[in-house]
Amino acid sequence: xxxxxxxxxxxxxxxxxxxxxxITTARSTCVNCGATGEVGAQMAYVSEIGTVVRCAxxxxxxxxxxxxxxxxxxxxxxxKGIEYxxxxxxx
Amino acid sequence: MFDPAFGGVPKWMYSRRIxxxxxxxxxxxxxxxxxxxxxxxxxxxxxxxxxxxxxxGFPVLSAGPTPHTPLAxxxxxxxxxxxxxxxxxxxxxxxxxxxxxxxxxxCVTKWSKxxxxxxxxxxxxxxxxxxxAAAYVVAFCDGGYTTNLPLEEAxxxxxxxxxxxxxxxxxxxxxxxxRLLVPHLYFWKSAKWVRGLRLVTEDEPGFWExxxxxxxxxxxxxxxxxxx
Amino acid sequence: MTDAPRKLTWRIGEVVETSPDTPRxxxxxxxxxxxEGHRAGQHVDVRLTAEDSYQAQRSYSIASAPEDGRVELLxxxxxxxxxxxxxxDEIRTGDGLELRGPIGGWFAWDAREGxxxxxxxxxxxxxxxxxxxxxxxxxxxGTPVRLLFSSRSYxxxxxxxxxxxxxxxxxxxxxxxxxTRSTPPGWKGYDxxxxxxxxxxxxxxxxxxPLVFVCGPTPLVEAVATALVGLGYEPTRVKTERFGxxxx
Numbered sequence: 001x002x003x004x005x006x007x008x009x010x011x012x013x014x015x016x017x018x019x020x021x022x023i024t025t026a027r028s029t030c031v032n033c034g035a036t037g038e039v040g041a042q043m044a045y046v047s048e049i050g051t052v053v054r055c056a057x058x059x060x061x062x063x064x065x066x067x068x069x070x071x072x073x074x075x076x077x078x079x080k081g082i083e084y085x086x087x088x089x090x091x
Numbered sequence: 092m093f094d095p096a097f098g099g100v101p102k103w104m105y106s107r108r109i110x111x112x113x114x115x116x117x118x119x120x121x122x123x124x125x126x127x128x129x130x131x132x133x134x135x136x137x138x139x140x141x142x143x144x145x146x147x148g149f150p151v152l153s154a155g156p157t158p159h160t161p162l163a164x165x166x167x168x169x170x171x172x173x174x175x176x177x178x179x180x181x182x183x184x185x186x187x188x189x190x191x192x193x194x195x196x197x198c199v200t201k202w203s204k205x206x207x208x209x210x211x212x213x214x215x216x217x218x219x220x221x222x223x224a225a226a227y228v229v230a231f232c233d234g235g236y237t238t239n240l241p242l243e244e245a246x247x248x249x250x251x252x253x254x255x256x257x258x259x260x261x262x263x264x265x266x267x268x269x270r271l272l273v274p275h276l277y278f279w280k281s282a283k284w285v286r287g288l289r290l291v292t293e294d295e296p297g298f299w300e301x302x303x304x305x306x307x308x309x310x311x312x313x314x315x316x317x318x319x
Numbered sequence: 320m321t322d323a324p325r326k327l328t329w330r331i332g333e334v335v336e337t338s339p340d341t342p343r344x345x346x347x348x349x350x351x352x353x354x355e356g357h358r359a360g361q362h363v364d365v366r367l368t369a370e371d372s373y374q375a376q377r378s379y380s381i382a383s384a385p386e387d388g389r390v391e392l393l394x395x396x397x398x399x400x401x402x403x404x405x406x407x408d409e410i411r412t413g414d415g416l417e418l419r420g421p422i423g424g425w426f427a428w429d430a431r432e433g434x435x436x437x438x439x440x441x442x443x444x445x446x447x448x449x450x451x452x453x454x455x456x457x458x459x460x461g462t463p464v465r466l467l468f469s470s471r472s473y474x475x476x477x478x479x480x481x482x483x484x485x486x487x488x489x490x491x492x493x494x495x496x497x498x499t500r501s502t503p504p505g506w507k508g509y510d511x512x513x514x515x516x517x518x519x520x521x522x523x524x525x526x527x528x529p530l531v532f533v534c535g536p537t538p539l540v541e542a543v544a545t546a547l548v549g550l551g552y553e554p555t556r557v558k559t560e561r562f563g564x565x566x567x
Binding site: 124125148 | 367368371373375399405409410414415417564
C-alpha cells in the first residue's frame with residue numbers, strides 16, 4: 001500500500017493555481033498507452049518538491065508541476081504525457 | 092473583536108511584515124496565532140545550510156509509485172560511455188565491501204537531518220577500473236526517475252549506493268533495496284530505487300533538473316532552482 | 320467551465336464556532352468573506368504560518384452542504400500530526416484560518432445528477448460524504464442513498480447523532496455501520512473491516528448503476544474500490560478520495 005499515491009483530485013489545488021478552469025474533470029489521453037479518463041481519476045503524487053499526475057493504467061507521467069515560492073514565484077509545467085485534453089462544460 | 096484603531100477590520104485580518112530566520116523575508120501577511128510547527132530551529136548551526144530547518148522524522152517525498160522489485164530480479168549496472176559495461180546481481184552487490192558512514196542530509200524542500208547513518212558501497216569501488224571519456228553520469232531507477240551529476244561529484248569518496256539506513260535494510264519508501272547517496276548535494280540527487288549509473292559525455296538533466304530544479308544543487312550555495 | 324474563470328487565491332476565514340464530535344475529532348465552523356459556494360465533496364487547502372514564516376499546508380474536505388452559509392471542516396487529531404493538533408487543541412473562536420477553495424470538482428455530487436448514491440466512508444472520510452448527505456436533504460432530493468460507514472468503535476462514529484436522526488426521518492437514506500476495533504454490548508451490526516461480502520450485502524445492485532463515492536484511509540479505499548469493480552460496478556462511476564498519510 002503506497003501512502004504517497006493519491007487520487008488525481010489531490011492535484012486540484014496546485015492545478016487551480018495555474019488553470020482557471022476545472023482540470024480534474026477534463027479527460028486526458030495518455031501518450032504512452034492511449035488510456036483516456038478524467039484527470040481526477042488518475043494517480044497523483046503531491047509533495048513540496050512537486051506534483052506528478054500519472055496515468056492510472058500505465059503510470060506514465062501525464063502532468064508534472066514544480067512551483068518556486070521564494071524570490072520570484074515561478075511554475076514549471078510539463079504536459080508532454082498528455083496527448084490532448086478534452087474539456088466540457090458541466091451541465 | 093473589532094478594534095476601532097484598525098478602522099473596523101477584525102483584528103485577525105490585518106497583515107504584518109515579518110522577517111525570516113537569517114534574512115529579510117517577504118511580508119507574508121497572515122500569521123496563525125499560536126502555531127509553531129514541528130521543526131526545530133537551526134540556531135545558527137554551521138552544519139545547517141542557509142534556508143534549512145531541522146526535522147525529527149524522515150519525510151517521504153515521492154514522484155511516483157513505490158517500486159517493489161524482487162531481489163532475485165534486481166541488478167545494478169555501470170554502462171554508457173565505458174569500454175565494458177558491468178552488472179551486479181543483489182548477491183554480488185552485497186558481497187562487495189560496504190562502508191558505514193554518517194552524514195547530514197539536506198532536502199531542497201528545506202528540511203535537514205543531521206547525523207544520518209548509512210551503509211553502502213562506494214561509487215568509487217563500482218567505477219574502479221572503468222575506462223571512460225565521460226564527464227557526467229546519469230543515475231537511473233525503477234519507475235523511470237533519473238538524476239544527473241558531473242562524474243567527479245560521484246567520485247572521490249562523495250557518493251555511495253546505500254542499502255542500509257540506521258542499521259536496518261533500507262525500507263522501500265526511502266528507496267530500498269538501494270538508493271544513490273550523494274549527501275553533499277540536495278537530497279533529490281540521492282536517487283531512490285537506483286538501478287545503475289550511465290556515464291555520458293554530455294550532461295543530461297534528470298527528472299527534476301529538467302523541470303526547474305537546479306542542475307547542480309549545492310545546498311551551501313542554495314542552488315535550488317534554475318538561475319539560483 | 321460554466322463558472323466564471325477565477326484564480327484560486329488564499330484568503331482568511333474566521334473561526335465562528337468549534338465543537339468536539341468524537342474523542343479524536345472536532346468540527347470547525349468558518350465564516351469566509353466572499354465565499355462563492357462549493358459543491359458537495361470538494362475540499363479546501365488550509366495553511367498555517369508560524370512567526371518565522373514557516374508554513375504547513377493540508378487539505379480538508381468541506382463537511383457542510385453548499386446550502387449552509389458557513390464552511391464546516393471535520394478535523395481528526397493525528398498523534399504525530401503537525402497541523403491537526405493545532406486545529407483541534409489551539410485554534411479558537413475568533414481566530415483566523417488561512418484557506419483556499421473550493422477545490423476538486425471531480426470528487427463532487429449535485430442532487431440533480433441523481434443516483435442511486437452509494438457512499439462508503441472510513442473514519443474521517445465521512446466528511447465529504449456528509450456534505451453530500453446534507454446537500455441531498457437540503458434540496459429535498461429523493462435520490463436513494465446508502466451509506467456504509469466504517470469506524471473504530473461506537474464512540475468514534477463521527478456525526479453519529481445527526482446521521483441517526485436523518486435516517487430516522489427519511490427511509491430513502493439507509494445507513495449501515497461497521498465497527499472494526501470494539502463494539503458496544505448488544506451490538507448486532509457488522510464488526511469487521513469492509514470486504515467484498517459486506518459490500519455485496521449492502522450496496523445497490525450493479526444493474527442500478529449507482530454513483531459511488533469512497534473516502535477514507537488509503538487501504539480502505541483501495542480494498543473497497545477493487546472489490547466494487549470485481550462485483551461489476553462501472554469503474555467510471557466509482558470515485559475515490561484516498562486520504563494518504565496526512566489524513567483528510
